[in-house]
Amino acid sequence: MPSTALVLLNRPSLAAPAHVDGAPAHRFVEPDEPLVNVLDLGVTRGDGVFETISVGYGSIQALDAHIARFAKSAGILEMPEPDADAWRDAVQAAAAAIDPVDEAYVKTIMTRGIEGDDRPTGWAYAAPALGRATARSEGIRVVLLDRGYRHDVRQTSPWLLQGAKSLSYAVNRAVIREAHRRDADDAVFVSSDGYLLEGSTSNILLRFGDRLVTPGTNLGILAGTTQGDVFDFAVTQGLEVAYELLPIAALHEADAAWLLSSVRHAAPIRAVDGTPKPIDRTFTDALNDFLLHRTK
């Protein structure tokens, strides 16, 4: 089997015509071959949505939550709704087509398609996930960076597309470069009026005693698929969980903090803007053991 696989969907949304009438729902394409047309709005305008789904020991994790968020992102961008069944099948086909590894991921992308064609382009790409162990064991250093928006911008200015996992992610890459410049590993976005938002591709989780808190999605941040599973797990461990509006000070005051995401899972924060923060080793290990071995 190959180490990577690429699946092209024939009809990413039932609200738009198929690309090839009567063709199968998806087909395998050589991953190294060009797939995207230069007039595709996905590349000319970053006009599309994506998900990155972890595969742990062969199990696709949080698939329904990812498919639901994919649809939500498409809705915010006013794109045709992804066909959940077609995408689920494509993700499973891609994941099943690669060499078995302990950790892999499948990335789904749906673009608005070629300008004027009104048919989204969609594919699923599967590959091994490498090099995440250090972040889980050693922790990560973060810097707080202003996203420039007020905390309520999703409500006041929906055209800014906050809360959508879109292909217009150049800023999410730029903040990583800024973090590296500041001798850190990752960035946590804060609102212009001083509230914690989310990581560059993750949610932030704080622990206060027996209580876990994370910022609410009314802040124009992504509903975390990993964070959702962590909350479910935490409740089984007797912890309280809550979504709150959290000022920046809450991160400094928390007993421990993590960035949660698919693939990297729970990365404990060991420094904030250069100030060391203690790592909760026991709970970090419990979280990652749970996350790595989820069977759905």
Add this chain to the structure above:
Amino acid sequence: MPSTALVLLNRPSLAAPAHVDGAPAHRFVEPDEPLVNVLDLGVTRGDGVFETISVGYGSIQALDAHIARFAKSAGILEMPEPDADAWRDAVQAAAAAIDPVDEAYVKTIMTRGIEGDDRPTGWAYAAPALGRATARSEGIRVVLLDRGYRHDVRQTSPWLLQGAKSLSYAVNRAVIREAHRRDADDAVFVSSDGYLLEGSTSNILLRFGDRLVTPGTNLGILAGTTQGDVFDFAVTQGLEVAYELLPIAALHEADAAWLLSSVRHAAPIRAVDGTPKPIDRTFTDALNDFLLHRTK
């Protein structure tokens, strides 16, 4: 000759290796064939830069200004500097390869390339420019939409990439949909603290008597290539020109206003948020006559 042409660069930046050692600087590719790999950061993260250059009666217009801005955008994104000579040649080759038409355009795109490969991907695409005459003659209705950022965000938070013409343009598309919903044609971004910024893909120009003003590029907006030529033209017509920090009220108070961009050129604003605004027909025609017939 075909109506469109696509040119792929072998070495978009001298700071990165060529794609194929010893190959020509560029080659023609079938425009309808897929060109972009699914791992190219241009499509996965909107991580790249672009320009759209007008071609009037066979003349490529403001080419040096476009190439300079392309490099400036790449710098803001911390990408390798585009090789100006290679890009100039690619634009000229693409423009020369299509059927002669009165109005055409060439779009240049440079992405960060395939993740981990450290070689930008670059191409130039030429096509006829159609359907812009109505905007010039009838004018356009605009709505003012909050960009969500303060006017000084370029200085305080450079990681937000304001002032770069990047491929992360999903918001610039979303504001057009919002404008249509409000029975308008285009949007003008304003800062969260109440200053005029720019159109969704244009600069805004105001006329007060014999004076033309436009917002300054220290506001995190694009330096307009068309606006630059318009200022040069205006000076030859005995007008004063200035870059200013303009409150929203200035648009309402101005004698006339335009959105300036390559391809569409000078589109007079005939309504702002539903309130009619008079069109300066004489100067609009003079501007577009000048812009359409530029020979460089």
